[in-house]
Amino acid sequence: MHQDKGVFEAELLARLPRLRRFCRSLAGAVHDADDLAQATIERLLTKRPPADADLTKWMFRVCKNIWIDEMRARKVRLASDIDDTxxxxxxxxxxxxxxxxxxxxxxxxxxxxxxxxxxxxxxxxxxxxxxxxxxxxxxxxxxxxxxxxxxxxxxxxxxxxxxxxxx
Amino acid sequence: MKYDDKTLSAYIDGELPKRELAAIGADVKADPLLRARIARLKGADQTVRAAYADVIDEAPPERLLQSFKGLGAPRRPPSFLARATSYWPAALAASVALVIGYYGASQFQAGPQAFAVAKNDFRVLGVISDGHAMFESFETGQSAQIYDVAGQDALKVELVLSFKSVGGDFCREFLAYRSADAFHGVACKADESWTVRIAVKTPAEIDPSVGYETASTDLDTVISDYVARSMSGEALDLDQEKAVIAKGWK
CATH class of the missing domain: 1.10.10.10 (Winged helix-like DNA-binding domain superfamily/Winged helix DNA-binding domain)
Structure with missing residues (x-):
C-alpha cells in the first residue's frame, strides 16, 4: 500500500487541481466533473495504490475507470453548465x-x-x-x-x- | 497527401524515430498543404488545452475537500485543509510575472506558451523540466545556497534541503522569491523532470545578505510537516547531496 496515510492524503491533495482538470475534460460539465473527482478521491482514499505505483498515473487510471464503467453508464448529463466563454x-x-x-x-x-x-x-x-x-x-x-x-x-x-x- | 494523420499526429508529438522526424520536417518545410494540415491538428490540441487550462487555478469546491476531511489522518494539522484552500495558487495575486511549470513535460508542449509570462501572476505548479528557467538550479544547486534564476529578473531560488522520499524519489524543499513574494514548496525528481508536489505562498522576510528568512507562519509548518511525513530517513548531508547530484538524482 502507498506509504503513510497522512503523506498519501497530502500527495493526493496536491494533485487535486490536475484531477479536476482531467475530470472536466472527460465529463464536461462542472458538477459532473466534480462528482467524478469526488468518486475518484473516495476510491483512492479507501483503497490506496501499491507502494511502487506512480500516484498521478494511478489516479488518472482510477478516474478513467470510474468514468467509463460507472458515470458514463449512468448517462451523466453533458454540458449541463452552459458556458459561452x-x-x-x-x-x-x-x-x-x-x-x-x-x-x-x-x-x-x-x-x-x-x-x-x-x-x-x-x-x-x-x-x-x-x-x-x-x-x-x-x-x-x-x-x-x-x-x-x-x-x-x-x-x-x-x-x-x-x-x-x-x- | 504524403503522410496520413496518424503519422502527422505522431510527428507533432515528437513520437517518431529521429530520422523519420527529420524527413517529415523537411517535407513540411517544402509543402504548404502539409503545414496547413499540421496546423489544423495542432489547433485542435491547443483549443482543448486552452479550454481546460483554467481549471488548474480554480479553488476546489468545499465538497471535494470534505472528502479528505471525512477520512483524514489524525496526524495532519487540523488547519491543513482550510489553509491549503486559502492559499491555493489560483487565489494568489502576487505582483510578479512568472509561471513556473505549466503544462506537462512533453517536447511538444515545452514551447514558449508553456511558460508564458503573465502579469500579476505567480504560479508554482506542475513540472519543471529541462529548458525551464529553474531546472538547472534544482538539478545542480546545493542546499543552503541561493541562486539567481537566469532570465527572470530578481527571482531567486533557495534549495533548503534534499531528501529521499518514502516512495523512493529524491525531493528538494525550496523557496522561490522575488521582492515580498515567496513560495515555499517541495519538488521531487520523476523521470527527467522535477514535479512540484506541494507549494504555498508565504510572507517573505528577505535580507539581501542572507536571503529568505522563515516568517514562522503556520503555512511553513504545512511544508515542514509535509517534508517530515514524506522523508525516508534523514535529509541528505552535503556530501551525500553532491554524490546524488553527480548521478543526476538517480
Whole structure:
C-alpha cells in the first residue's frame, strides 16, 4: 500500500487541481466533473495504490475507470453548465491554427468522441503525457494510442472548423 | 497527401524515430498543404488545452475537500485543509510575472506558451523540466545556497534541503522569491523532470545578505510537516547531496 496515510492524503491533495482538470475534460460539465473527482478521491482514499505505483498515473487510471464503467453508464448529463466563454487557443500561424470556439463547443466536440479517444486526448493534449505513459495508464498498446489520438485530433479539428464557420 | 494523420499526429508529438522526424520536417518545410494540415491538428490540441487550462487555478469546491476531511489522518494539522484552500495558487495575486511549470513535460508542449509570462501572476505548479528557467538550479544547486534564476529578473531560488522520499524519489524543499513574494514548496525528481508536489505562498522576510528568512507562519509548518511525513530517513548531508547530484538524482 502507498506509504503513510497522512503523506498519501497530502500527495493526493496536491494533485487535486490536475484531477479536476482531467475530470472536466472527460465529463464536461462542472458538477459532473466534480462528482467524478469526488468518486475518484473516495476510491483512492479507501483503497490506496501499491507502494511502487506512480500516484498521478494511478489516479488518472482510477478516474478513467470510474468514468467509463460507472458515470458514463449512468448517462451523466453533458454540458449541463452552459458556458459561452470564448476560448482563443494560443499560437497561430505555423504554430497551429488559431481557433475561437466556446467552452460549450469544446465540451460538445469532446463528448462526440468515443470514450477511449476522449481519454487519450485528455491525457496527451491536456495532461502532457507521452504515448508510452498514456499506454501504461490505459493498459493499451502504443499503436492503439497513436491511431486513436490521430482520429480524435482529426475529428476535433473538423468540429472546430465547423464551429468557426458559425461564428 | 504524403503522410496520413496518424503519422502527422505522431510527428507533432515528437513520437517518431529521429530520422523519420527529420524527413517529415523537411517535407513540411517544402509543402504548404502539409503545414496547413499540421496546423489544423495542432489547433485542435491547443483549443482543448486552452479550454481546460483554467481549471488548474480554480479553488476546489468545499465538497471535494470534505472528502479528505471525512477520512483524514489524525496526524495532519487540523488547519491543513482550510489553509491549503486559502492559499491555493489560483487565489494568489502576487505582483510578479512568472509561471513556473505549466503544462506537462512533453517536447511538444515545452514551447514558449508553456511558460508564458503573465502579469500579476505567480504560479508554482506542475513540472519543471529541462529548458525551464529553474531546472538547472534544482538539478545542480546545493542546499543552503541561493541562486539567481537566469532570465527572470530578481527571482531567486533557495534549495533548503534534499531528501529521499518514502516512495523512493529524491525531493528538494525550496523557496522561490522575488521582492515580498515567496513560495515555499517541495519538488521531487520523476523521470527527467522535477514535479512540484506541494507549494504555498508565504510572507517573505528577505535580507539581501542572507536571503529568505522563515516568517514562522503556520503555512511553513504545512511544508515542514509535509517534508517530515514524506522523508525516508534523514535529509541528505552535503556530501551525500553532491554524490546524488553527480548521478543526476538517480
Amino acid at each position: 470564448v476560448i482563443e487557443a494560443p499560437g497561430g500561424g505555423e504554430q497551429g491554427a488559431l481557433v475561437a470556439v466556446t467552452l460549450q463547443e469544446v465540451n460538445a466536440a469532446m463528448a462526440k468522441l468515443p470514450d477511449v479517444q476522449r481519454v487519450i486526448m485528455s491525457l496527451v493534449a491536456v495532461e502532457g503525457y507521452t504515448y508510452k505513459e498514456t499506454a501504461e495508464i490505459l493498459g493499451l498498446p502504443i499503436g492503439t494510442i497513436m491511431s486513436r489520438l490521430s482520429r480524435a485530433r482529426a475529428a476535433l479539428a473538423e468540429e472546430f472548423d465547423d464551429g468557426q464557420t458559425r461564428h
